[in-house]
Amino acid sequence: MATLTPTPAGTRPTKTPGAHAARPSNRRRLRESNWIGGSFGWIWLLIVMLPLYWLVITSFKTQANYFFTNPLKPPTEFTFENYQLVIESDFVRYFTNSVIVTAGAILPATLISFMAAYAIVRGAGNRFLRTVNGIFLMGLAIPLQAVVIPVYLIIIKMELYDTLQAIILPSIAFAIPLSVLVLSNFIRDVPKELFESMRMDGATEWGTMWRLAFPLTRPALVTVMIYNAVGIWNGFLLPLILTQSPDQATIPLALATFQTQFGVNVPAVAASVTLTTIPIVLLYAIGRRQLVSGLTAGFGK
């Protein structure tokens, strides 16, 4: 747990003896050929990429072309008809809904998780905060599926059923436990001296939180935001049970609709899937390092 995320510049080194030691001298040995591992790695790449490749090339085929040519061959003539069809089928609305839900959930979720993480780290001796932290840790083990029925009931009672807020509120709540965990582990690595010198300068706890801890925590905040954005953007169950009208559908739900609507028009289905995947792949391209280091370090031993 010592190295859930990379430490901010200038803080003390992370506590993983052996992780980086003794590497350079062994570079040579590590490059030894390992054809079993190597070929296995490439085979897996094929397994991962083949469906994606198929998806993308299919999305550029005309229906006739799709039915009568080798499914693995790229189209001789690229067509954008399928994309046009998807965009004309209310794609923009679904897309906007997904953007509203994702942004509307991750911004508040990150802010309140950061505040909670800060309080938990700074008030380490406080009994209430210890309990709060314990509840968040426990919360990591609560699957959304297990609580959807009461969440549905609460949303109905709040008269939010079939609105985007209905998806946003529980999404925020379920983003909190992991966010607090990642952020508090990160804030813990900020040197105490920095906090003390802020206090000497007469800063309030509130000021210290925003002016010192917040900027220093930026890498972890980015990790958490991307991680949650991927999860919420892809969320299916909450939109499925908490909304009803096509007006409020988010992209994953819309995909299911497209699939029925387009039927055997597989190129159109492929275009719809491709189109919905682009934003999240772009986000990943931007924040890849943050996300992967956050994930790997977090689950190492």
Next chain:
Amino acid sequence: MALPAFVMFVFFGIIPLLGVIVLSFATWNGITPTIELTGLTSWRAALSNPSLPNAIWVTFLIMALSWLVQTPISILLGVFMARQTRYRGFLSVLYFIPLLLSSAAIAITYKSLLDPSFGIGAGLGIEALNQNWLGEANLAIATLIFVVSWQFIPFHSLIYQGAVRQIPHSMYEAAQIDGAGRVRQFFGITLPQLKYTIITSSTLMVVGSLTFFDLIWVLTAGGPGDATRALAVQMYQQGFQASLMGPASAIAVILVLTGLALSLLLRRLGGRSDESQLEGA
């Protein structure tokens, strides 16, 4: 400062968790406002439902098979990726892509790809590939396991990659001096050193597999027949389609308890108790 997050989580996480227990002792159709406490009626209805044993069987089958397929491949890939060369970095970027896609997108892709009349099997004209992948019970389970593995192996191999990088290198040097080859090193050092990671990853896999819903729902909707109708799907159908929120809540409680029992069991197997942060994420 911790209050907003705490209130939010209690309201939509903890209260619903208690709520689902209460609802499992109630009768509610999910539509009208009347919720009546009716004692064990809903539990009796859930437990005597003839499709429950099948749902439990399917859930555990998916759990066991997906563990068996994912674990060895994830370990091998993790070990492979842990060695640093330029092209492996590039490979890991590509391996990550399935993690970005929604289960709905993945399910729809495979559904079209494997379609018996228009899919890849028919298009390529390869007899062995041209099966009714999602239309026959055994094939549908196998296909589901494949798709699940496709989606989640990248995640677990990342976990293993991180762990392999933390194994002290001196151990391998010592082994080499003793003349142990690669395979011996793998079984003698790497695998034992990964013990806790295996427990962590398995816990995530096993508990996570209890909650597969989106993927199954879009891929097969539980079919053909009830071949892939796992507990989470059964819960959704009972609650939101058959309007039996009481029995559906009882199934949710069964899911929570099973998940809890399994993670405690796995943690005991691991023999370490300080890993509370590793579940469910």
